[in-house]
Amino acid sequence: MKRVYNFSAGPSMLPLPVLEKAASEMLDYNGSGMSVMEMSHRSPVYDAIIKDAEAKLRTLMNIPDNYKVLFLQGGASTQFAAVPLNLMNKNGKADYILSGQFSTKAYKEALKYGDAAVAASSKDDNFAFVPATTRESFRPDADYVHVCFNNTIYGTKFPYIPDTGDIPLVADMSSCIISEPVDVSKFGLIYAGAQKNMAPAGLTVVIVREDLIGHARPTTPAMLDYQLMADNGSMYNTPPCYCIYIAKLVYEWILSLGGLEAMKALNMKKASLLYDYLDSQDYYIAPVKKESRSMMNVTFVTGDAELDKKFAKEAAEAGLQNLKGHRSVGGMRASIYNAMPYEGVECLVAFMKKFAAENPKE
Numbered sequence: 001m002k003r004v005y006n007f008s009a010g011p012s013m014l015p016l017p018v019l020e021k022a023a024s025e026m027l028d029y030n031g032s033g034m035s036v037m038e039m040s041h042r043s044p045v046y047d048a049i050i051k052d053a054e055a056k057l058r059t060l061m062n063i064p065d066n067y068k069v070l071f072l073q074g075g076a077s078t079q080f081a082a083v084p085l086n087l088m089n090k091n092g093k094a095d096y097i098l099s100g101q102f103s104t105k106a107y108k109e110a111l112k113y114g115d116a117a118v119a120a121s122s123k124d125d126n127f128a129f130v131p132a133t134t135r136e137s138f139r140p141d142a143d144y145v146h147v148c149f150n151n152t153i154y155g156t157k158f159p160y161i162p163d164t165g166d167i168p169l170v171a172d173m174s175s176c177i178i179s180e181p182v183d184v185s186k187f188g189l190i191y192a193g194a195q196k197n198m199a200p201a202g203l204t205v206v207i208v209r210e211d212l213i214g215h216a217r218p219t220t221p222a223m224l225d226y227q228l229m230a231d232n233g234s235m236y237n238t239p240p241c242y243c244i245y246i247a248k249l250v251y252e253w254i255l256s257l258g259g260l261e262a263m264k265a266l267n268m269k270k271a272s273l274l275y276d277y278l279d280s281q282d283y284y285i286a287p288v289k290k291e292s293r294s295m296m297n298v299t300f301v302t303g304d305a306e307l308d309k310k311f312a313k314e315a316a317e318a319g320l321q322n323l324k325g326h327r328s329v330g331g332m333r334a335s336i337y338n339a340m341p342y343e344g345v346e347c348l349v350a351f352m353k354k355f356a357a358e359n360p361k362e
């Protein structure tokens, strides 16, 4: 067996110990005589798995008791609609910070449901940084403010939590959740598609303050109603059972490493290795402004589209896969989520040096 270093933005690498544990339990989970994939979600053995997954996530993220944890489906993109349907119902207004494609999609979806407004945007600079905001950036009667915390495509991250005063802050954390500690109490709602940093595709985690649920507009589809989902312990219908089980194993893996402080230290070590190299040379250009750099997604270009193409191809042949940048940005993107080992980034930097030496620019 040969495993590559997979720099995909998502679905992405899962920790090797998690895959090994899942493999060892594949045919017979804990003496049940069946795979987790095969069991009824109503069985006591599965009930213990979903409860344990929630308990572990609560421990890991230090989630306050007045927040619900929901295990849902439909990806982060479904939350673009679920959020306004559930929350945009007091004054029918919501403010969006545009820092990339996903926040723009979220904003466009919200426009269908009410008065969504752009509070700040870095679009004119091709989203190479995250916009600064102050309390004055937001309408005082907005029902919530939406932010995409880590911008997967551009490789930016908010270095600050927007100060929205009493207005609930809603954050898309798909590509940075459980990469470092975050103060959940500063947010009204956090959502994340699992396929970047938590589990296989198919699971979406929503962490929502209790007072924000129970106000969904009457036309809200049952599957998008947070209250209904919370009342049913995320089992109004069949949940993504196997994904939740893998998420539980991922939470256990991080806890065994020492929790989110330890995870952050590892992630910073990886990101610093790559950024320090990028800052030390002038063959590759890192387009993101330094203060907005993401620890999870690192973008860079050679400045020559042909060389970029050659880079991605030769890197893949060397076992460093999926380094091609998003089609809207070009160049390269190295997604170095929790599961990417430090050695993977070391190999990448070594490859970058070799490629630069072998392919001089005019």
Ligand SMILES: *Cc1c(COP(=O)(O)O)cnc(C)c1O
Residues within 6 Å of the ligand: 010, 074, 075, 076, 077, 078, 102, 148, 150, 151, 152, 172, 173, 174, 175, 193, 194, 196
């Ligand atoms: C990947 C991603 C999405 C889209 O997620 P889906 O689960 O595919 O809907 C949304 N927001 C961010 C920040 C992402 O990284």
